[in-house]
Structure formats: C-alpha cells, structure tokens
Amino acid sequence: MCGKISDTKMCLFFIFILSTLEICQSLAPRNVYTNHWAVRIAGGQEEADKLAAKYGYNNYGQIGSLEDHYHFHHSRVVRRAAFSTRGAHSFIQMDPKVDWVQQQLVKQRVKRFIKSDTRSPDPNFVHFNDPKWSNMWYIHCTDKNNRCRSEMNILAAWQRGYTGKNVVVTILDDGIERNHPDLAQNYDQLASYDVNGNDHDPTPRYDSSNENKHGTRCAGEVAAVANNSHCIVGIAYNARIGGIRMLDGDVTDVVEAKSLGIRPDYIDIYSASWGPDDDGKTVDGPGPLAKQALEMGIKKGRKGLGSIFVWASGNGGRQGDHCSCDGYTNSIYTISISSTTENGNKPWYLEVCSSTLATTYSSGEFYDRKIVTTDLRQRCTDGHTGTSVSAPMVAGVIALALEANPLVSWRDIQHLLVKTSRPVHLKANDWKTNAAGHRVSHLYGFGLVDAEGMVVEAKKWRSVPTQHTCTRMYIRADQSLNSTITSTGCTEQAEQHVSYVEHVVVKVLIVHPRRGDLEISLISPSGTRSQLLAKRLFDNSNEGFRNWEFMTVHCWGERTEGQWILEIIDSPSSLRNPEVLGKLKEWTLVLYGTSGHPYQSHGTQHSRSRMLEIPTPSRNPNGPEPPPEVLKTCVSHCPLGFYDNVEARRCRRCYKGCERCVGRTPTECRSCRRGLYFNPLNTTCSETCPAGYFADDSKSSGVA
Structure with missing residues (x-):
C-alpha cells in the first residue's frame, strides 16, 4: 500500500466499485438460456423421437409449419441460466443425424398498450x-x-x-x-x-x-x-x-x-x-x-x-x-x-x-x-x-x-x-x-x-402480377458514409426484373462508436426521400449495424431505374470522441415489385398506361357549337374526376360533381368537387346537405 485509507473512505471506495459494476452489468446484454432446444433433423417425427430419447430430451413436436424442425425439452437442465449448459445432453450437437441445433434464449417482448385512466361516456347514441x-x-x-x-x-x-x-x-x-x-x-x-x-x-x-x-x-x-x-x-x-x-x-x-x-x-x-x-x-x-x-x-x-x-x-x-x-x-x-x-x-x-x-x-x-x-x-x-x-x-x-x-x-x-x-x-x-x-x-x-x-x-380486385426481387450490393472502398447505387431494375434478368416498386429494403453493415448518433435516408431515382433511421438519444451501443435490414414503402409504385442514394449523417454527441468516426462497410439494395404495371391484367401487364378520353371545348368561339373534340392520351394514373376501369384499361368519368370515385354511379362517389357537399347517407354530391346535417366547408362534406 502507498498509504492509509480511513474506514469511511474505504466504504465509499467499495460503494463506488459496486455501483460501477452494477452500471456495467446493466449496460451489458444479459443472455438467459432456457432448457428448450430447436433441432433440425431429417426423417420425420419417429426419427426425431428416437434422437430425443437417446440424449434424454422430450420431443414436443414440429415447430409450427417448419418441416424437419423440432422442439426439444430437457427436464434435467436448469430452466433459466446465464450460460449455455453442458452435460451428456450436449452431445446431441455432435450426432451426425442433426443438421442444426440451438439452445433457446429468452427474448424480451413487450405488449404495445399504454396504462392510462378512463373517462366518462358520451351522450347515448x-x-x-x-x-x-x-x-x-x-x-x-x-x-x-x-x-x-x-x-x-x-x-x-x-x-x-x-x-x-x-x-x-x-x-x-x-x-x-x-x-x-x-x-x-x-x-x-x-x-x-x-x-x-x-x-x-x-x-x-x-x-x-x-x-x-x-x-x-x-x-x-x-x-x-x-x-x-x-x-x-x-x-x-x-x-x-x-x-x-x-x-x-x-x-x-x-x-x-x-x-x-x-x-x-x-x-x-x-x-x-x-x-x-x-x-x-x-x-x-x-x-x-x-x-x-x-x-x-x-x-x-x-x-x-x-x-x-x-x-x-x-x-x-x-x-x-x-x-x-x-x-x-x-x-x-x-x-x-x-x-x-x-x-x-x-x-x-x-x-x-x-x-x-x-x-x-x-x-x-x-x-x-x-x-x-x-x-x-x-x-x-x-x-x-x-x-x-x-x-x-x-x-x-x-x-x-x-x-x-x-x-x-x-x-x-x-x-x-x-x-x-x-x-x-x-x-x-x-x-x-x-x-x-x-x-x-x-x-x-x-x-x-x-x-x-x-x-x-x-x-372487383384482380391480383397483382408475380413479385420479383432485384438485388444489388455495394462494397465500400473509401471511408465516407454516403453511397450511391445505380439500378436498372435487373432488366437483364426477366425473373428478377422490377420496374414498379412495392417494398425497398436496405441492408447495411456499419461500424460505429455510438449507434444513436446516426441518421440514415434513402433517396429514390424519382427524388422521394425515406428516413430509414432517426437519431436515438438513448442508444449508446458501439455495435453499429450488422447486416440490419431497413425497409421503406414510401416509393410504392415508383419506377426503379436510376440512382438510389444512401445518405448517412453522423452527428457526434457529447458521449463519444468526435474524432472516432463510423464506417459504412457495405450495403445492399433489394427492390421488391413487379415487372409490369400492378393494376393491369396479366395479359397486358407490359403495357404501362391506360387510355384517357376527355371532351375538350370547341376552338371556334364565334360559330355554332360543334360536338366537342375528344382528347385521347395515355396516362399512368387517372386524374381527378375519373376512375380506373381496369377491365377496359380506360379512365372513365365519375358521376357529375364527384372529384374521386370508384365507379360511374352516384353512389360510388368518394369525394366532391369544391362547392358541393358529400352526403354520407347515400354517398352522393349535392349543393345542399340533407336534413339533420350541416355543411362543413373545411371538408366539403355534410356532417350530422
């Protein structure tokens, strides 16, 4: 010893050590191992039963709908332990009939409701x-x-x-x-x-x-x-x-x-x-x-x-x-x-x-x-x-x-x-x-x-075409975080060709000293920005992201061809050394969608538009009014006042007064043109509201 420490100081010293240990333990992930195993073995239930009996397990049967996967339980193993257990039962891992085995860990799962007070009911209706x-x-x-x-x-x-x-x-x-x-x-x-x-x-x-x-x-x-x-x-x-x-x-x-x-x-x-x-x-x-x-x-x-x-x-x-x-x-x-x-x-x-x-x-x-x-x-x-x-x-x-x-x-x-x-x-x-x-x-x-x-x-729905998957990986050679992938939607591979997007998945491998400092966005070729990750104040992990998959639906229906930009912002907090930077090791862009337009029949799915026929005013202001001309053009989406007639591949006009509709009849109106009111009783548009309703001009609808 270099010198004496008083009893009080010694107590404070040990309290500090114990507190530090508790904090470290609270930060470290705590694995809890159970006495349940998942085992993959070919040969069916009978073969699985034999193998279970050989090593002292009970076979609880197939795991859901997963073929050749069985749920094994061992009654002589501690139900919840801090470490993976060893013993005669563990030799199952070496059995040549076993393709794969995993002792089960407890996963923390929470119910997504909020504890709160109730309130008095509304007037009787x-x-x-x-x-x-x-x-x-x-x-x-x-x-x-x-x-x-x-x-x-x-x-x-x-x-x-x-x-x-x-x-x-x-x-x-x-x-x-x-x-x-x-x-x-x-x-x-x-x-x-x-x-x-x-x-x-x-x-x-x-x-x-x-x-x-x-x-x-x-x-x-x-x-x-x-x-x-x-x-x-x-x-x-x-x-x-x-x-x-x-x-x-x-x-x-x-x-x-x-x-x-x-x-x-x-x-x-x-x-x-x-x-x-x-x-x-x-x-x-x-x-x-x-x-x-x-x-x-x-x-x-x-x-x-x-x-x-x-x-x-x-x-x-x-x-x-x-x-x-x-x-x-x-x-x-x-x-x-x-x-x-x-x-x-x-x-x-x-x-x-x-x-x-x-x-x-x-x-x-x-x-x-x-x-x-x-x-x-x-x-x-x-x-x-x-x-x-x-x-x-x-x-x-x-x-x-x-x-x-x-x-x-x-x-x-x-x-x-x-x-x-x-x-x-x-x-x-x-x-x-x-x-x-x-x-x-x-x-x-x-x-x-x-x-x-x-x-x-x-x-009236017709099933969308088969889902295709187009994958592109990019491995970083420099130290910067931002990156770009140019995609053709896999046009060169018919079975993988994605022209119209549904889901977009971005898989990333990022090394980082404090994960919560990261913000990640994806920008589609059309310019749609999806925020894949926002900063998280309480995320102090130094694990980064190990092939984590982010997903966005914000590009739904867009075309795939062009540059997809992965934008990563690293804003060092006071909890880390700002000189220690993160690195994007690699990222993978996975596009899920269809090769043809999803809302056209399979026989015409490679045609990407529907015909729009709009009557236009006469161009002769002085003479007698001739029949209106009809403007014919092809569009990808029907404009306001029209609905998509899937069978005919035409934009048909809604009933008069309707701004949005699902068909031509008055009762298929979904919203009204400005100045008209939506009648919730019969889903029609009119200049006045029915009895028992008042006009809500903020919504152009009749309200009870």
Whole structure:
C-alpha cells in the first residue's frame, strides 16, 4: 500500500466499485438460456423421437409449419441460466443425424398498450343494443360537440353487407378469454393454442393485477359479437376469432415460430400488438426460426395466397425510439400499423418510420378519448390505448375485405391499403406525394384506413402480377458514409426484373462508436426521400449495424431505374470522441415489385398506361357549337374526376360533381368537387346537405 485509507473512505471506495459494476452489468446484454432446444433433423417425427430419447430430451413436436424442425425439452437442465449448459445432453450437437441445433434464449417482448385512466361516456347514441356502443366514437361518427369524423368508414362497409363472415382472425398475445360473453359465440377452437402451456386452451392466467388482459382486449376489437346486449361491437363482428397464448412465459425463437405457424391453411389473419423493447436503444427482430415461419406463412398460408400478419408499430415515441429498429414491423411480410388521436394529432407514444403502411384511431393525451373493448373477467373497458389498439382494428378491416374477396393475396391486401388509405385530417409536417401519386408520411404511412374503400376495391380486385426481387450490393472502398447505387431494375434478368416498386429494403453493415448518433435516408431515382433511421438519444451501443435490414414503402409504385442514394449523417454527441468516426462497410439494395404495371391484367401487364378520353371545348368561339373534340392520351394514373376501369384499361368519368370515385354511379362517389357537399347517407354530391346535417366547408362534406 502507498498509504492509509480511513474506514469511511474505504466504504465509499467499495460503494463506488459496486455501483460501477452494477452500471456495467446493466449496460451489458444479459443472455438467459432456457432448457428448450430447436433441432433440425431429417426423417420425420419417429426419427426425431428416437434422437430425443437417446440424449434424454422430450420431443414436443414440429415447430409450427417448419418441416424437419423440432422442439426439444430437457427436464434435467436448469430452466433459466446465464450460460449455455453442458452435460451428456450436449452431445446431441455432435450426432451426425442433426443438421442444426440451438439452445433457446429468452427474448424480451413487450405488449404495445399504454396504462392510462378512463373517462366518462358520451351522450347515448345507439344503433346496436350493446351498452358500450355509444362510446365507440371511432366507428359511429358522433361526439359530444356534434361533430363527425368517420373517415374509417366502418359503418359504410357494414351497410354494404360485409361483417367478416367466414374469415378467421387469431390474436398472438397472452391468451384470450374464450368464454367472454362478447367473444364466446365467435370463438374458434381451431384457431387457438396455448404455446406457453402446450395445450389447446388459450385462456389467460389470472392474477390480482389482471396482467394478462391484453389479448382479450385486442380480440374484442376484431370480433366482439353484435346486438347481444353486452359490451361492444367488433369491427368484423361475424368473423371467427382465436387466440395464441405465447407472451405469458419465456418468449424464445421457438415460441414465436410456433405461434406464427399454427394452422396457416385455416387462419387468415394473425394480429400481433407486441415486439422488442420500445426503449430507444434496442435493435432486435425475429430470430432465424421466426423468420422462416413468416416466409413459410407468406408462401404456403391460405392455400398459397399467403397468411396476413398485422403488427403494431410501437410505443417508444417518448424514448425517441424508431420502429425501423424493430425487425417485425420492418419486414415486408408484415403490415405495420400506426395510430392517431381523434383530432388527427400525433400521439405522444408514436414511433415514426418508413415501413408504416397505414393508420387507425387510438388514444392520445389524458383528455383524449380512448378505445372501448372487451376485458378480463367478462367485463368491458373504455381505456384501451397505444398502437396495440391499431393492429387489431386493421385486422378487422382486412377481415371485411377478405369476405368481399377471399381470393386476394397477402400482397393484394397491402396494395389495397396503399390505394384506399387517406391522409384526411391527420396532422404531419412530412406529408409528401411520391412519383406514383401516393400521399405518404413517416408518422402515418398512406393514411387512415378506409373500410368501405377496402371492401369496394377488394370486390372487383384482380391480383397483382408475380413479385420479383432485384438485388444489388455495394462494397465500400473509401471511408465516407454516403453511397450511391445505380439500378436498372435487373432488366437483364426477366425473373428478377422490377420496374414498379412495392417494398425497398436496405441492408447495411456499419461500424460505429455510438449507434444513436446516426441518421440514415434513402433517396429514390424519382427524388422521394425515406428516413430509414432517426437519431436515438438513448442508444449508446458501439455495435453499429450488422447486416440490419431497413425497409421503406414510401416509393410504392415508383419506377426503379436510376440512382438510389444512401445518405448517412453522423452527428457526434457529447458521449463519444468526435474524432472516432463510423464506417459504412457495405450495403445492399433489394427492390421488391413487379415487372409490369400492378393494376393491369396479366395479359397486358407490359403495357404501362391506360387510355384517357376527355371532351375538350370547341376552338371556334364565334360559330355554332360543334360536338366537342375528344382528347385521347395515355396516362399512368387517372386524374381527378375519373376512375380506373381496369377491365377496359380506360379512365372513365365519375358521376357529375364527384372529384374521386370508384365507379360511374352516384353512389360510388368518394369525394366532391369544391362547392358541393358529400352526403354520407347515400354517398352522393349535392349543393345542399340533407336534413339533420350541416355543411362543413373545411371538408366539403355534410356532417350530422
């Protein structure tokens, strides 16, 4: 020793050391190993059983729909351990019959709802005898100020006769209360399973805090029974509803893969309102098995049409999180859904990213109205919140569209959402129109979901052409971060040729001392800018991005040929040495889309336009009025006042007074020309509003 230290100083010294160790431990990732394994072995169930018995395992069966993948469990291994365990059982890794084996890690997964207070109900407004119907402001278009915003048009979809019949929706969550009076009639045992308990009963585990209420709340939004004098009305109130209990226990790659792959030929829609921590510092997504399960569902689910996976975008807004760091919402195979408040404001919990496809209503500040739905112990709640609300809402709307046309594919559904969702009154400073004419925002995707628009379009929909994939990799030779890839859309390879974009994926390998300092954008050849990543204040990781995939839908419908620019801004914070810079090692551009125009029949998909015939005024101002000339031209998109007649490949004129429409009749009008008012009773345009409505000039519509 160099000198004496007093007892007080020694105590302070050890307290400092212990505090430092705790901080270091809290920063370091903590792997928790379970006594469950994923094993790939050829030969079928019998061969897997023999191998399991040989090394002391129990074979829990095939993992979802993944062929040759089995779930093994070992009862003599510690259930949760800090290190991968060793012993006689570990020799399974050396067995020549085993192609691959992985001990399962616990994955942190959070439900995407917000804890908040409830508020008193609105004045009674009853169309159904369900007692909470008057509270369902987001459906029936009435509030205490006698104003109306019903842009989700769910009532109008019901009035057309679509209620979700013969469609099966499953909630991936903490279980659903299958005997709830508002769910029992629509509950589907075949669409349900308890992955946590390995049985067929998805009933939640009850405790004093009602911790496992989330799945039941989500299920009610989709398919609560109508007119049964209990609670609420589901958006698809005649759909079948199931539940997969998978969040009430250790969540592993095997658990997720099993859940995503249960009965893919029977279940149409899987709704998930959970994901990695929304803490502003996590970068996480599906493991290898869950990725395979998603791909398998897309390729083989619904008898080849593709399973539909709907995902809540995330609640990390207050932590500055960015949903592009969530590999579930960032996948081309999932439909990522955002939220807005009743007044079209950004909720405080909302995350922004370029993978968000569409939006529904949810809660906002404490004074904003929330969502009413079913609750545990056969009750109801009017306090359901967060982006957890929005995914089941869209699952219900998609169920209506599937009833209208059961033959639409998973990609058709995404096209329908892009085509029918609308910005309406949603407030965002980044709304832009891309080169294909679509309005899009990082907060709300293509806008508020329109249930009537979905069913009308779905009824006449022709499936889009086959999906092609064009991939280009660029390996950096210099030290700068920005980079450019020039793409031809793989015109030289017919099977990979992408002329019209759907999804764009950017895979990056970036070395960086503090990941949260990075901002990443992609600029398309048409000039559309997608923010792939914003700065994250709490992300202190020095891991950078190791082949992480960002995804954008903002270029949907644009042409692929030209320069794609990856723009990376590195703004050193005070938490790092500004002289230590990051490096872009390599990046890959993956374009998903079609070789021909997606909205033309397969026989004419290489023709990229439709004929527009517009009567023009006479050019002789003094003489008698001759018949109008007809201007004939080819356009890629029909202008205002016209609709796309897909069969004839013509732009046909809307009914008089209509600015947007889906057909020629008065009842197929979607919005009106300036000076006219939209009549929500019969969807026509007129100079005056019907009895019981007043003129809302801000929206050119009649309001109840």
